[in-house]
Amino acid sequence: MSVHTISILVENHSGALSRISGLFSSRGYNITSLTVAETDDPTVSRMTIVVDGEEEILEQIVKQLNRLIDVIKVIDFEAEPLIEREMVLLRVDSSNANRHEIVELGSIFSARIVGVAPSSMTLEMTGTKSSINDFITMLKPYGIKEIVRSGTIAIAQSRK
Incomplete structure (x- = not known):
């Protein structure tokens, strides 16, 4: 188990938060921290999610996040200094x-x-x-x- 910080840029629509958090909960992941706010572009929000879990499952979740219609970009900070x-x-x-x-x-x-x-x-x-x-x-x-x-x-x- 390891802690991951993920940043997700999403279209600023109702339901985006629910779909994304549902993806984590359906895999048994507990979100330990969740912050959402508009970016400098009011049509885009940034979600910062901190989760604790298995590497393999998290990789699957990141791939599935990239396929969600509201998701613009997913950044897993595991490989980057932050x-x-x-x-x-x-x-x-x-x-x-x-x-x-x-x-x-x-x-x-x-x-x-x-x-x-x-x-x-x-x-x-x-x-x-x-x-x-x-x-x-x-x-x-x-x-x-x-x-x-x-x-x-x-x-x-x-x-x-």
């Missing part, structure tokens, strides 16, 4: 006593404060999956009230 990022919003318990510590911790992880209330702070961080996991671990002792996390986004690393 840049991956996620985003997280965290609401953390805070008081006047510990607010400075939370701000310092956020600074270490390049997080931004996006909201402050009398008893909590909301921080935003963009980074790799592991750096976000580390940030969450460091904030747990302060009391995390809520976590909202995006899926993975990825782009091939420029070779020029």
